[in-house]
Amino acid sequence: MSDTTGFATGSPDSGPLVEPILGDPAATVRTGDGVALVVADYHAGIEAGLRYERGVELESSADLRRIRLLGLLDRTDADHLVALGDLGHRVGGADGAEADELDDLLGALLDRVPVTLVPGNHDTGVAERFAGEDGFTLADTGGTRLGRVGFAHGHTWPTRDVLAGNVLCVGHEHPAVRLEDSVGGGRKERAWLRGPLHPEPFADHWGVNVAALAWHDPDLVVFPAFNDRSGGTWVNVDGQGLLAPFLPDALVDDRTDAYLLDGTRLGPYRTV
Template identity: 35%
Template sequence: MDLQPAYGIPALKADNILIISDLHIGVESHLRSKGFHLTSHTSDMHQAILDAADDFIDRLIVIGDVKDSVPGSTKQEYAEIPDFFESLFDRFDTIDIVRGNHDTQIEEFLPPRVRIRPATGIRINEIGLVHGHTWPSEEVMDCETLVLGHNHPAVMFRDGVGRQMTEPCWFRGEFCETSTEKYPVLPKRFIVVPAFNRMLGGSPVNVIGEDLLGPILNSDLLDLDNSNIYLLDGVNLGKRSDNMIKGRENTRFKPGPKTRAKYS
């Protein structure tokens, strides 16, 4: 299957399939509780999905975190999620959701036609799809390309006077192992999908000392330094190792050393 990112939209095209991650519908309710009064952007995400889908695409797969609240749910989620997916069936024949760590009791919100897949992921031909907060199944890892969400990947830029900004990005690289005791076969490469909800900001992949999220990206299975960073407009910023910057010092708290999981 040919994998191509949509131009300017955090969505991945795989033949007749559109793949997105991290909708976090209802995040505005969480932000309101923090004093930020924002209108819902759910309809904007709905339109962006339609904009990203070429005419021949008839299947939508969301790889986790449809809803935002965990544990529990908000009135906004109950009000918006059912209609959001019901209306998407006007455009897509099939909709799958791979369960993410925020998708507790997601069955309550969804039309019966939506297929809910396990958190360990699914495999479609040579592509494995998983949210990324837990280890994938052995079947999912026996693929050519593993596609993950969960991290909300972004790249941080900093100017000469210390001002900084982040932009969502695609993070793509290769596995540096071919097999482990846990997995007889490993994928050749991985792709981390940017969060579809732009209200979330992002977690920089290029800041020294900042850990990535999930067991796969915190293991020794990936060649992270030689992985490439791409902006949503397709600009290739090059290798992660060439884009690393220092994080800001926090003099009040300095965490101890962290170890990475090893599976050899």
């Protein structure tokens, strides 16, 4: 049974820390000293990558992606942009059309707000390309924490400091759900995942007792991919496992819900 309540994470007394933007694969986050617009898995230059990797010819949507992201900055009045990894697409480093798209994108963003990139597994060379640009910050591979919210891409274990907040935001998974109608037809929809975390896998990874963690029962928010051409993991289909090294072991499965971009709550992601 679904509803359309959407979700937001944080204290009901102080307001939400993370608030998805209904209809878009993005969220606003209160960072302690402002409001950040947060997106994951932009995959600039994906069309060039698909041509090289799979022989698929698609017209570039670079301009549309950039306009969509800049429009979200305008709508939210955010004063910072956080990219949760895979800003670029080619694992071996950007060139050609991908490099052009990244240059146009970062130029337009940095004219408006500071940008923090939490590097993902596709971001080889992106940091070097923009090192020294005013307003551009490269986070550690294990993520960063701004106020009470931690940010990581998800392809590596987050640092202990990143996990010391109230919410952990990650990308990398490109979560999606397969929805079937009454006659057996199906479609894929991008989705959010949100639920609490078990501390034990993190304590085991660091070789410490749970009591030694600065643990505030954080919620995990897994962002859908901003790029709608980047594929995804069908989280409700057997055989399609999650990718992060701490998932699914650290998830409280029966309390981790999937939500569509329009805010529809689908219930526990395993049983959608």
